[in-house]
Amino acid sequence: RINRQLMELSKRLGRWTQPILSGGSIPATKYDTEQQQLYLPGHDYSITDAELVGIDKNRQTLIESLCLEDCSLRIIAVWGMGGLGKSTLVNNVYKNEATVSNFNYRAWLSISQSCRVLDIWRNMLKELCGKESREFDAENMSSTELKVELTKILDQKRYLIILDDVWLATDFLKIREVLVDNGLGSRVIITTRIEEVASIAENGCKISLEPLDNHDAWLLFCRKAFPKIEDHICPPELEQCGMDIIDKCDGLPLALVAIGSLLSFKSKNKKDWRLFYNQLISEVHNNENLNRVEKILNLSYKHLPNYLKNCFLYLCYVPRRLHYPEKEIN
Incomplete structure (x- = not known):
């Protein structure tokens, strides 16, 4: 009976787990599939x-x-x-x-x-x-x-x-x-x-290449979020929420373009934009128009050696105020 249980556990182990690759090696097959579904790595064809x-x-x-x-x-x-x-x-x-x-x-x-x-x-x-x-x-x-x-x-x-x-x-x-x-x-x-x-x-x-500064990040975001508005000017009532979204993107053009493009289809009212901002992490995970951002950034995480992956995951549990105490003070 014990042997039968051990055999069953062994089968479950094979179904649900995979060996950890040493030295930060990366399985290539899944990357090939994802790459074909996305586009040329890193190149955003939605930017003119x-x-x-x-x-x-x-x-x-x-x-x-x-x-x-x-x-x-x-x-x-x-x-x-x-x-x-x-x-x-x-x-x-x-x-x-x-x-x-x-x-x-x-x-x-x-x-x-x-x-x-x-x-x-x-x-x-x-x-x-x-x-x-x-x-x-x-x-x-x-x-x-x-x-x-x-x-x-x-x-x-x-x-x-x-x-x-x-x-x-x-x-x-x-x-x-x-x-x-x-x-x-x-x-x-x-x-x-x-x-x-x-x-x-x-x-x-x-x-x-470095992330965009706040000025350029705002310009790029507005060009994607307000394509039909003259000079792509953000309505005053949306400026604060827009700036909060810009801060989340941290100057990354890929995120600015993807999020700005998605917001261009939403109604231009403060309530909807604030709701989107509050659910931004969930949107990046689940919205098919945004999860490509996560996939592309995850490639860098997958490339890390295992000890750095563990460190990275540990830091995710540290409250943000411990990373940036000056922001809490300000």
């Missing part, structure tokens, strides 16, 4: 160029990095926490800057945590060759064949390649095997959350 705020300085730095007179291959890193708009910034330059047209070959590749080098190389070949890719059966090419063909192509012309959402330096080093330094001023831009990955770039070619 006219709505971008607070990126002018970083945008200019990125353009200057592309236009350096140095003809050697340069690696440029745009890094910062999830939701800061790394991909949005790079995409703006990639789409709109005339300087980008000076590159003979261009490719945008989404890497992610579940990086598969062969798939990256196949996609790179398709992106670089465009219609000419029909000449290549990339899906059936071996690693050696892909490497030879890509090296041959990239050795001939000036190229710009975007590697979006790189999580491991070792992944980049594998991909880099085909990135030829052809002396023509080619550039590779990496977007990443990880400082170690960003350190691959030279000091003059690293762009660290």
Whole structure:
């Protein structure tokens, strides 16, 4: 009888628990599914160029990095926490800057945590060759064949390649095997959350993104929350509640855009907005228009080593006033 009970407990254990991965390793399969359901990691397609705020300085730095007179291959890193708009910034330059047209070959590749080098190389070949890719059966090419063909192509012309959402330096080093330094001023831009990955770039070619200040955060929020109002001006009766929501977003463009867009569909009265603010945490968890914010930020949590995850969870139980005692005083 005891043996039967132990066997049943063992089966339950297998159904309800999974082994903890050591060293902060991350299961990739679920990430792949979530990534396909969301969009390119970190890139918010609901932001138009006219709505971008607070990126002018970083945008200019990125353009200057592309236009350096140095003809050697340069690696440029745009890094910062999830939701800061790394991909949005790079995409703006990639789409709109005339300087980008000076590159003979261009490719945008989404890497992610579940990086598969062969798939990256196949996609790179398709992106670089465009219609000419029909000449290549990339899906059936071996690693050696892909490497030879890509090296041959990239050795001939000036190229710009975007590697979006790189999580491991070792992944980049594998991909880099085909990135030829052809002396023509080619550039590779990496977007990443990880400082170690960003350190691959030279000091003059690293762009660290920070949260928006209160002024820019308010501008972005109002542009999304009041798209039909002239100059996107917030009604006076909603200003205080709007500022409280801004404070919760802590300057994170991803959250500001998602919450502002959702509020644009709600009635413009103080009672409804205050109710939304009071239920904001629940909304982020349960509203399908907002829970993508949680999913993207959770990727950073999942990447933490186990001892930091425990520390992070412990801090969640500490009252907010102990984190920011000066706020309680003020």
